[in-house]
Amino acid sequence: MFFMTRRNGFKHFWKLGKEEFNTQWFDVSKKGDLLVKEGYYQYNVAELAKKYGTPLEIVFPHIIERRARNLIDIFNAYIKLNDYRGRFFYHYPMKVNQSKEFVLSLISEGANLETSSANELWIVKRLWEQEKFADRTRVLCNGPKTEKYLNLIDELDRKGLMITPIVEEASEFDFFKRYKGEIGVRVDMNLRVRSHWDKKFNLFGIREDDLLHMGKIRNLAVLSYHISSQIETVDGFTAPVRRAVQLYAKMREKNPGLDTINIGGGGGVPYEKKRFYTSKAAIQRIVKTFKQQCMRLQVREPNIICEWGRHVAAPAQISVFSVISEKPVKEGYAKRWYTIDGSFINDLADTWAIHQKWHVIPAKGMDTRRVQKVWLAGSSCDSDDKYTAGGGHVLLPRIEEGDRPLIAVLDTGAYQDALASYHCLLSHPAKIVCKDGDVTVARKRDTAEEVGKRFGW
Numbered sequence: 001m002f003f004m005t006r007r008n009g010f011k012h013f014w015k016l017g018k019e020e021f022n023t024q025w026f027d028v029s030k031k032g033d034l035l036v037k038e039g040y041y042q043y044n045v046a047e048l049a050k051k052y053g054t055p056l057e058i059v060f061p062h063i064i065e066r067r068a069r070n071l072i073d074i075f076n077a078y079i080k081l082n083d084y085r086g087r088f089f090y091h092y093p094m095k096v097n098q099s100k101e102f103v104l105s106l107i108s109e110g111a112n113l114e115t116s117s118a119n120e121l122w123i124v125k126r127l128w129e130q131e132k133f134a135d136r137t138r139v140l141c142n143g144p145k146t147e148k149y150l151n152l153i154d155e156l157d158r159k160g161l162m163i164t165p166i167v168e169e170a171s172e173f174d175f176f177k178r179y180k181g182e183i184g185v186r187v188d189m190n191l192r193v194r195s196h197w198d199k200k201f202n203l204f205g206i207r208e209d210d211l212l213h214m215g216k217i218r219n220l221a222v223l224s225y226h227i228s229s230q231i232e233t234v235d236g237f238t239a240p241v242r243r244a245v246q247l248y249a250k251m252r253e254k255n256p257g258l259d260t261i262n263i264g265g266g267g268g269v270p271y272e273k274k275r276f277y278t279s280k281a282a283i284q285r286i287v288k289t290f291k292q293q294c295m296r297l298q299v300r301e302p303n304i305i306c307e308w309g310r311h312v313a314a315p316a317q318i319s320v321f322s323v324i325s326e327k328p329v330k331e332g333y334a335k336r337w338y339t340i341d342g343s344f345i346n347d348l349a350d351t352w353a354i355h356q357k358w359h360v361i362p363a364k365g366m367d368t369r370r371v372q373k374v375w376l377a378g379s380s381c382d383s384d385d386k387y388t389a390g391g392g393h394v395l396l397p398r399i400e401e402g403d404r405p406l407i408a409v410l411d412t413g414a415y416q417d418a419l420a421s422y423h424c425l426l427s428h429p430a431k432i433v434c435k436d437g438d439v440t441v442a443r444k445r446d447t448a449e450e451v452g453k454r455f456g457w
């Protein structure tokens with residue numbers, strides 16, 4: 001492995017510094033530590049782990065901001081290029097990561113919001129009361145509508161917030177009969193795409209036929225769908241667009257106020273650092289498909305709403321763990337088990353829930369040529385608390401006498417925090433935020449007293 005003798009060789013080896021993998025901000029220091037760059041500033045992950053301890057989550061708001069800006073700019077650029085007459089609106093789906101440093105960064109870049117529950121909408125209410133967002137910011141409300149949720153929607157509408165509930169099932173129409181503002185409907189399109197969630201039965205939305213039978217729907221402005229998350233191919237975006245525009249054209253005959261299609265989430269992240277579509281390629285095809293389909297059907301070009309959350313949020317956080325022990329793997333593709341001081345079940349729950357794969361790299365000693373194939377074990381006493389890269393392996397430095405390797409899992413900014421749990425009563429990782437050269441603690445590591453209290457002790 002002669003190429004690894006140079007620093008750039010190590011950077012290349014660990015797949016850092018590459019825009020197509022969202023690692024353009026990452027680098028290797030002369031000493032072999034993992035670095036994250038923000039303009040003139042840089043953060044040394046090994047030093048941060050030493051100072052704040054592990055397990056540790058590190059959030060980089062500049063990455064969120066940059067990714068939201070890129071998404072908005074690319075959509076607008078292709079809208080212009082295609083001479084498309086609808087407008088583009090980005091709505092951040094809060095369920096992806098409700099943390100303050102995520103949501104505030106996105107609002108500062110002009111993102112609108114989308115909520116999935118009454119409690120998320122309560123955060124919106126607070127932000128709005130504190131005048132944290134611009135007057136033109138619009139909020140879409142998805143998810144099952146409990147009474148609390150409905151009442152909060154109504155309250156905020158009456159107070160003048162631009163809030164558009166998305167009706168997910170026919171029974172919700174009753175409530176919105178008296179609603180003053182615009183509403184949307186969610187369609188359950190009879191269509192499947194390649195992704196994590198290639199589900200046969202969709203829980204949400206109203207069937208196409210049923211929507212057409214309803215004829216006129218009062219105050220209808222938005223036709224909404226959400227096919228899946230982490231869609232794997234560009235065709236997975238264009239096929240639903242074609243179908244939705246067709247439905248939109250039919251629904252407009254009775255609903256002339258319908259002027260917007262919401263394409264939901266789905267924008268993916270190259271977690272495994274293998275070939276993947278770029279956002280530019282996907283968005284180019286999406287806008288083009290809208291244009292062509294509208295021309296074909298001779299229908300007014302709708303505004304486009306996009307709710308890609310994972311795509312924007314995942315690369316903005318990394319999770320850092322120390323390796324506390326090792327033991328041999330008896331049979332398998334890897335040689336050693338490395339046990340970390342955190343938990344996959346608790347801290348990176350999708351590893352367990354949906355067999356999510358991650359790019360795992362060393363956060364120090366990145367300049368070693370002595371690497372080996374390992375599997376990772378979490379420190380809950382649960383034999384499911386492990387990461388084997390789907391039966392493959394993770395390449396990490398060998399453990400030298402008296403050394404505790406430090407590892408970083410990339411792209412952990414989407415979903416993991418809100419899914420986190422307390423199996424074996426392990427403490428949640430501490431969380432720090434790196435911005436403008438400063439480091440602040442967003443969440444302290446919880447103590448035994450604090451964890452015990454949750455369980456009545």
Ligand SMILES: *Cc1c(COP(=O)(O)O)cnc(C)c1O
Binds near residue numbers: 093096
């Ligand atoms: C979860 C969800 C999203 C976000 O999807 P990602 O592809 O994971 O970013 C967007 N819209 C709706 C309605 C959702 O439920």
